[in-house]
Amino acid sequence: MILLTFLANVALADPTITMNHDQLTAVSGQTLTVESVVSESGPAIAHLNVVSLDGIYVDLEDWSQDVTQPVPAGSDTQLDWEFQAVNPGRFAVYVVLIPRAGGALVAGPPVHVTVSRRATLDTGGALPVAIAVPAFIGLATLIGRRLPLRREPGSST
Amino acid sequence: MTGTRWSVVAEQESRELWIGGRGPVLVFGFSLLLSAMTYLAATNRAMNFLEQREAVNLTAQVGLAVGVLLTVVVSADAISGERERGTLEGLLLTPVSRRAIVVGKLAAACTMWLACLVVTLPYLWVLGRGVAGAGQAALLTLVVGTLVAIGLGGIGLLFSAWTNSNKTSLAAGLLLLLVLFAPTQLPALPKTGVGEVITRVNPIGSALHYISQILVSRRAWTQDLSYLVAPAVVTLVVTGVVILAGPRLVRLTAGLR
Numbered sequence: 001m002i003l004l005t006f007l008a009n010v011a012l013a014d015p016t017i018t019m020n021h022d023q024l025t026a027v028s029g030q031t032l033t034v035e036s037v038v039s040e041s042g043p044a045i046a047h048l049n050v051v052s053l054d055g056i057y058v059d060l061e062d063w064s065q066d067v068t069q070p071v072p073a074g075s076d077t078q079l080d081w082e083f084q085a086v087n088p089g090r091f092a093v094y095v096v097l098i099p100r101a102g103g104a105l106v107a108g109p110p111v112h113v114t115v116s117r118r119a120t121l122d123t124g125g126a127l128p129v130a131i132a133v134p135a136f137i138g139l140a141t142l143i144g145r146r147l148p149l150r151r152e153p154g155s156s157t
Numbered sequence: 158m159t160g161t162r163w164s165v166v167a168e169q170e171s172r173e174l175w176i177g178g179r180g181p182v183l184v185f186g187f188s189l190l191l192s193a194m195t196y197l198a199a200t201n202r203a204m205n206f207l208e209q210r211e212a213v214n215l216t217a218q219v220g221l222a223v224g225v226l227l228t229v230v231v232s233a234d235a236i237s238g239e240r241e242r243g244t245l246e247g248l249l250l251t252p253v254s255r256r257a258i259v260v261g262k263l264a265a266a267c268t269m270w271l272a273c274l275v276v277t278l279p280y281l282w283v284l285g286r287g288v289a290g291a292g293q294a295a296l297l298t299l300v301v302g303t304l305v306a307i308g309l310g311g312i313g314l315l316f317s318a319w320t321n322s323n324k325t326s327l328a329a330g331l332l333l334l335l336v337l338f339a340p341t342q343l344p345a346l347p348k349t350g351v352g353e354v355i356t357r358v359n360p361i362g363s364a365l366h367y368i369s370q371i372l373v374s375r376r377a378w379t380q381d382l383s384y385l386v387a388p389a390v391v392t393l394v395v396t397g398v399v400i401l402a403g404p405r406l407v408r409l410t411a412g413l414r
Contacts, residue, residue, distance in 0.1 A: 029211060031374045126199035129283045130192035133276065137188045141181035
């Protein structure tokens, strides 16, 4: 009877999702990790989603390679989600639970991620290095190849 | 006595490699490759999308991969090349033990890796300025790259000892590198169960993954240290074989007897 009550509670209770952050800041390109805990759930699939609050296009595949994770039935399940902040702007990252047995989707609270723009590479600094290093090595190679030839007459005598 | 004699061999071999030898030409080609890559990463609009740390990571990985490749090219020529050129007999007549010869040749081949590392430093600096990633990347490439270069350079030397033909030795070394590099081009490989095993047992794949985890994912040096087990084991085993079997490796004809 106790077992039946327990099973009924598990089956009828609404699953909940909690996140370990409600707000994050990052710079473009930074890798972030959030942790979610799914409670009182039957067997389900958890799915990570990212939505832009500024209306820009978000390609989920760019943000994360692992956007789905299985959730076993029963006790609390901890799920870690690693994603890369690809675009600058304001975003909401959230987890949705899709029950395997059917029924309504359950969405977790959003984690608001503010991504600031990062200065990319400096063209001006790259060009001198890209020219100077091979030029220096090329010159040293030429000099090195001539040195043994100069020493040859001396060494043979 | 052997401890000092190998350094004499290493010095002589290094001189032959770097003064009038093919070392500077190989490093010149290496610098052209890094220049093209750095310039494209900094100016090309599509590649400029790369975050600075990713650009530093890309440079460190290319530096390590090509540096190790050149080390294998040099070490794969070390004994079979001498056989083909007919200079091994003269070397065997010198008052140096065969173990010292083989250890000295491996040390000389590793100078190629160190030269590649030195050439990589300015590129790491120019790409990593302002994100405090250049110094870390340089140190990481030195530590991890040296481990991989000694291990795979030693394998190249063993190929060289076991073959009479220089072409066979070089082909075997390059084939080995190709087999080890190929899986690293599958970006999602370490995220799958079998893929993670393949990455961990591959000394190059695990070394590149370790570098990437620190430079891009900003993990601590100790967090993914287990990825260095494969390069460390390969280096220890190969160095042990080279030292222990050294006297049987340096022969006028190929093979262990």
